Amino acid sequence: MSFTGLRALLPKHDLRALLILAAIIIIVMPLFLDIFRLNLVGKYLTYAFVALGLVLCWGLGGILSLGQGVFFGLGGYCMAMFLKLEASSPEQTSIQSTPGIPDFMDWNQLTELPWFWEPFHSLSFTLLAVIAVPALFAFIIGVAMFKRRVGGVYFAIITQAIAAILTILIIGQQGYTGGVNGITDLRTLLGWDIRTTSAQYILYFINAILLFACLLAAQVIRKSKLGRLLVAMREREDRVRFSGYDVANFKIFVFCIAAVFSAIGGAMFTLQVGFMSPSFVGIVPSIEMVIYCAVGGRLSIFGAVYGTLLVNWAKTFFSESFPELWLFAMGALFIGVVMAFPNGLADLYQSYALPWLKKQRLRLPARLGGVKTPQKTTE
């Protein structure tokens, strides 16, 4: 892309925000946190993929999905199935009555691997499935809902129902899915032990790189005409329709993108945390993910990442110190943010922090004796 194209894609303030975030995630965190805490941050950042998808889907497009955990889970389960199969080689499972199948299947009297598990022996298929399965699922939901012009609250309720259904399905089909415990005891990826400290470092950085790739993709969408169309649709859907656009297709597209982002996060979650369970699929986690996005600022792709980190940090802090208070604190935080700053922390930064910083920068040369003239500060 040409330089001017790049400039249009990443204006000065966005570039600055991107670099600051990159510095925090790629340099500051690994330098100052021990591996246990860094691994936690890595886990939090997998939720940031979901929040990022919600910025596009909900913030820009006005489509509130309360079921993003579904896609997070689908991505996570696809990855977990591959890892589980690798951890279930006949040698490692020789004490089972049927060696070579995952342990939970054996416990549930299954004697052969179900057909849909078979392709997950292949890593390339798995990586493809991590993207394709959630995208396809989102596409089907999108076509069924948006072509019929189901929107707003109704859409939110339906996505929530889907999250509930999928959780029940996973828990109910214990022999095929690992049930309520999920898929646990994951060890290696193509022979590479993912539980070691060095592996956790490497996975943290892969996760960070993928997150920045998704951030850039989101920025491309936001800055394209499609991004402006999403805003237009949020405000005046009919006007967009009567300007010659098939509104449903745009909604399906952005919903699929959000699903794919979530799924990448889910897959990275499985790799870093070492298991996947229905507790990341259902209604509660899905709503929590919306809260991350709301706290960070649903219009800001960077805000979503900060919001995720902040809420999860608070969650860890509170649940370590006052476990019984955590849910109330989280509820209060959500209500507080939505009432006081409907556009989240990002808005707080833009309306208060940024003007203050500018003022300071103007004052600084004066205090130094007025040697330097202030640079152009109208940006």
Added chain:
Amino acid sequence: MSALNAAKKPKDFVLSIEGLTVSFDGFKAVNDLSLYVEEQEIRVIIGPNGAGKTTVLDLICGRTKATSGAVTFKGQNLTKLKEHQIVQVGVGRKFQNPSIYEDLTVFENLEISFPRGRNVWGALFFRRDAEVINKVNEIASMIFLGDKLDKPAELLSHGQKQWLEIGMLLIQDPELLMLDEPVAGMSVSERKLTAELLHRITKDRSVLVVEHDMQFVEDIADRVTVLHQGKTLSEGSMERVKSDPKVIEVYLGH
């Protein structure tokens, strides 16, 4: 001019509506209506409240599905098409309340209506090239907003918002332009400007206007159709319609 139109052979209809009926739970908002709009004609639909004026526009642009009857635009039956397809064959519609995107700038509002990149991939890879910029500038100066391109649309006055929406339609370059009360809520001077604007932009297209303001109707109309209870009560030049006793009774008289 209107006399001339009346004398012309009924050819070159851009839009013909035949036997159009829509029934909402048995109530016929539009009842067996027939209407023909010629090329480059400005047709104004008037009528008392509830006469079905806005419904007629809704039926043409696909917002409401007809119970029976046909709407033919350049040989195509519009009742079979979806809203965005109707736009793409060349019908533009302005809503009663200014319907613009307040969070976007004037430029972006106009750009979205530029007829290119209307599918998902087209929109994603849409480039703001010289053609787009020139067209937006041209339309913006035509609608008196040339110096407000970078302003968020929410900061415009009510009249300016109406113009912006008219501009958004112009940039689509429809062959049939439908305007629902384009001067509602405008000041006297804004009305005059709008009338001039409409005269200018209708040179190469047909226009269907729903309007209450009689002075304005007289200013712009080639022909007037008076609707009453979903049916045509009278049709013709403004003078003819004004002197029609039926019209005086239901509408102009009070």
